[in-house]
Amino acid sequence: MPSEREETISSRSGVFYGWTIVAVASLGIFVSGPGQSHTFSVFVEPIGRDLGVSKATLATAYGLATLAAAFLLPRMGRFFDRYGPKRMLTIVVLLLGLACLFFGAAANFIWLSIGFALLRFFGQGSMMLGCANLVSQWFSRNRGIALSLMALGFGVSMAVHPPLSHYLLETFGWRQAWFMLGGLTWLLMLPPVIFLVVNKPEDMGLAPDGAPAPKSESASEEETISGLTLNEALRERSFYILSAGMFAIAMLVTTLHFYQVSILTSQGLSAEMAARVFAVSAVAMVVAMPVVGRVFDRVRTRFVCAAALLITAGSLIAVTHANSTETAILYALLFGLNNAFSMTMFGYVWPRYFGRRHIGSIQGTGQMIGVVGASLGPLPVGLAFDLVGSASGTLWMLALFPAVCAGLALGLKTPSGVSGQAHLE
Secondary structure: OOOHHHHHHHHHOOOOOHHHHHHHHHHHHHHOHHHOHHHHHHHHHHHHHHHOOOHHHHHHHHHHHHHHHHOOHHHHHHHHHHHOHHHHHHHHHHHHHHHHHHHHOOOOHHHHHHHHHHHHHHHHHHHHHHHHHHHHHHOOOOHHHHHHHHHHHHHHHHHHHHHHHHHHHHHHOHHHHHHHHHHHHHHHHHHHHHHHOOOOHHHHOEOHHHOEOOOOHHHHHHHHOOEOOHHHHOOOHHHHHHHHHHHHHHHHHHHHHHHHHHHHHHOOOOHHHHHHHHHHHHHHHHHHHHHHHHHHHHOOHHHHHHHHHHHHHHHHHHHHOOOOHHHHHHHHHHHHHHHHHHHHHHHHHHHHHHEOOOHHHHHHHHHHHHHHHHHHOHHHHHHHHHHHOOOHHHHHHHHHHHHHHHHHHOOOOOOOOOOOOHHHO
């Protein structure tokens, strides 16, 4: 039954409270910034100098920490199912702040490696998992647009955290910068989570998207909060099609982020121009996000997933032709669109095909698969640069992977036992 406070909040305004949840979740995606690659990049040089660690060693520790964190995500997903997003997000925010303090106090390489793992697990992993879980509970028919608006927090983080980190680094030093990032995490996120987050619309006498909740509590449980268990999902063909697609996207998007400057400069562009391409992609991503969200809500999901994978394949091919300002901008626009699709898919596909009831454990497993792909992605292109001096041929071959996954995505079907998705079949 909804509490007195939740009923008061629900009746205070005619606006669906789920949009407040989206705002909090978007802030959560922003707050995950200390666990994201674009923040770490600012600190590579000063940490290496201070601790006497090479870039290659730091990169190895970072990759292994990311991989280790990935395998803990299914367990975290089960905790979200058991205890609810509000309680778990409170714990994650507290631990992410502590991880920042721990990282800032690193005195040796082992300490630093553990700090990497904690930041990746609680920031890039658990915070993003929890925010997507929360929004998925509140939306069904409008889940695409809700998740795309949530994901705008990532674009804002890309714009804010690197320059903020650089300022703190230059003003106070890298250790104090991480202490301040930890404090900022608590300051920004703890009050909204404690005072604004409600686990699911049924707790306020509502259903997803703002529809009135069924009068029968048993009907609400069976019809509104439908879904498979993780074990049931693992027996569905659609789970493996989605996993392959998310692995491909995470692997290849990470590859392009990691080697974009190297690829473009090897094709004749200046390093300055190659760096500016990131900004063009970020703007394109932000502009495309709401449109992409609406597409997910209104077009058959299997077609949208196939299109997203083909855009990833197209991005891999387009970057090999980016040898002038004009072609680099065209690539940047396509890659920005690709990022808009991939960030929305991250939270959308798992509740769409497997329901809300056990979404934490299912999404945690799916996110683990994606993070493993992200960890392995840059290796083939790195080897191509080392062995033949060019990545073009390798990128063309890699483009076959998402193209094949796009064909498989056309066979996606909603399992029996998951309701409310007939308009997307």
